[in-house]
Amino acid sequence: MDYRLKRFLSAVLFSLCMGVTVSAQTDRLSAREAETWADKLADAMIKNFWGANFKETPDRYYFNKESQQANMSTGDYWPQAHAADVLTDAFVRTGNKKYSNLYDLWWQSMPRFNPGARYGRRLGDLWWNAYVDDMEWHCLALIRIYEATGQVRYLNKARQIYGDWIWTRWSPENEEPWHGGITWKTDVNPSKNACSNGPAAIIAARLSEFAHIDATYEKNKPALEYLDEAWKIYRWERKYLWNPEDGAIYDNMNREGRLGRFSLSYNQGTFIGAAVELYRLTGDRSLIEDAVLTARYTTGPMSRRNDGVLSDADGGDGGLFHGIFYRYFANLIVLPDLDADIRKEFTDYLQHSAAVMTSQGINPETNLYGGHWRRPQPTERPSALTPQLTACMLLEAVCKVNRETTNEIKETPSANVVRDNSRI
Numbered sequence: 016m017d018y019r020l021k022r023f024l025s026a027v028l029f030s031l032c033m034g035v036t037v038s039a040q041t042d043r044l045s046a047r048e049a050e051t052w053a054d055k056l057a058d059a060m061i062k063n064f065w066g067a068n069f070k071e072t073p074d075r076y077y078f079n080k081e082s083q084q085a086n087m088s089t090g091d092y093w094p095q096a097h098a099a100d101v102l103t104d105a106f107v108r109t110g111n112k113k114y115s116n117l118y119d120l121w122w123q124s125m126p127r128f129n130p131g132a133r134y135g136r137r138l139g140d141l142w143w144n145a146y147v148d149d150m151e152w153h154c155l156a157l158i159r160i161y162e163a164t165g166q167v168r169y170l171n172k173a174r175q176i177y178g179d180w181i182w183t184r185w186s187p188e189n190e191e192p193w194h195g196g197i198t199w200k201t202d203v204n205p206s207k208n209a210c211s212n213g214p215a216a217i218i219a220a221r222l223s224e225f226a227h228i229d230a231t232y233e234k235n236k237p238a239l240e241y242l243d244e245a246w247k248i249y250r251w252e253r254k255y256l257w258n259p260e261d262g263a264i265y266d267n268m269n270r271e272g273r274l275g276r277f278s279l280s281y282n283q284g285t286f287i288g289a290a291v292e293l294y295r296l297t298g299d300r301s302l303i304e305d306a307v308l309t310a311r312y313t314t315g316p317m318s319r320r321n322d323g324v325l326s327d328a329d330g331g332d333g334g335l336f337h338g339i340f341y342r343y344f345a346n347l348i349v350l351p352d353l354d355a356d357i358r359k360e361f362t363d364y365l366q367h368s369a370a371v372m373t374s375q376g377i378n379p380e381t382n383l384y385g386g387h388w389r390r391p392q393p394t395e396r397p398s399a400l401t402p403q404l405t406a407c408m409l410l411e412a413v414c415k416v417n418r419e420t421t422n423e424i425k426e427t428p429s430a431n432v433v434r435d436n437s438r439i
Contacts, residue, residue: 192272213285329386334401
């Protein structure tokens with residue numbers, strides 16, 4: 016068949032598929048539809064990005080930067096943690112060991128492919144990275160893998176990274192101009208960023224819950240010490256980077272004390288996540304109020320410019336930002352003490368985002384999401400890992416909310432050891 020004719024017919028077929036999908040668009044996915052989409056997206060992530068899937072790279076236990084092996088560089092360290100988080104989402108939801116079977120391989124690959132490992136070897140830790148937030152994302156992923164498996168090595172690695180490389184980057188309260196705060200990156204002029212403080216507060220809060228596990232581990236701390244550190248980090252971010260008028264989280268404070276007055280969705284999400292974790296531990300209602308205001312800034316002003324959804328983000332670090340927001344946004348929605356009207360408001364937003372993406376933004380041939388809400392990535396063009404992670408995290412967030420706030424479907428029995436899935 017003539018190449019041009021074949022390409023034309025493929026385009027027609029693709030358009031017809033998309034036409035059917037678009038015509039079926041609603042503002043809400045059923046619980047079963049959300050589960051099906053979550054399965055498809057997680058499986059597509061593994062099929063298209065997990066490097067060991069390709070014959071010529073059988074020991075490459077790493078997620079490629081782009082599909083079709085278009086970019087196999089290993090400079091992107093932090094998306095690997097979020098890919099592991101998606102594996103945990105899928106495993107906890109389904110109990111299928113095809114997801115958890117990748118944990119040990121991932122564990123082997125992180126120090127092997129970590130771009131900071133060469134300098135980290137001098138420091139005695141191949142997981143070390145100059146980006147403090149990169150290590151934080153791995154801490155969070157390790158804690159969740161521990162919860163899903165009960166294997167203490169993951170928890171202890173998270174404790175060690177936090178104790179050696181994260182909390183040590185807290186500035187003394189008398190240091191100008193910051194008076195506290197976790198440093199963002201260690202090989203440039205110091206800056207205290209939302210992306211290093213929100214996750215750090217979540218880590219400290221989560222580690223306080225597990226301080227009794229293998230309590231004699233030398234890098235462990237008492238629960239109250241972790242909790243005190245979580246409060247310090249949260250209160251610092253709230254005081255210096257949070258706008259109490261509208262809930263916006265500003266990006267950073269530099270060494271001159273100037274604020275980077277722009278807001279990114281993942282920083283909104285981790286501030287919400289820290290507030291939720293601290294609320295679960297303390298019952299302080301003001302934390303819910305903080306989280307709701309921050310969520311409404313994200314679902315309101317940050318989404319208004321794109322007809323009710325967050326911005327398009329087709330690759331790079333930004334392709335992953337929205338997924339982080341959805342993860343911690345869902346944790347807020349499922350809080351039993353959240354006002355019912357607010358829960359409905361936020362659930363409707365989450366459902367609308369998922370409906371737009373699944374009906375218009377996902378390629379039905381590949382189940383890949385290229386980062387454009389209303390335009391699928393062409394099959395012949397490589398797709399980036401980071402927006403695919405966002406797609407997975409959005410659908411897993413919808414599944415989580417469906418599972419924990421409705422009785423529409425029964426929860427799938429899981430092979431994991433988790434007692435409270437709402438926390439992972």
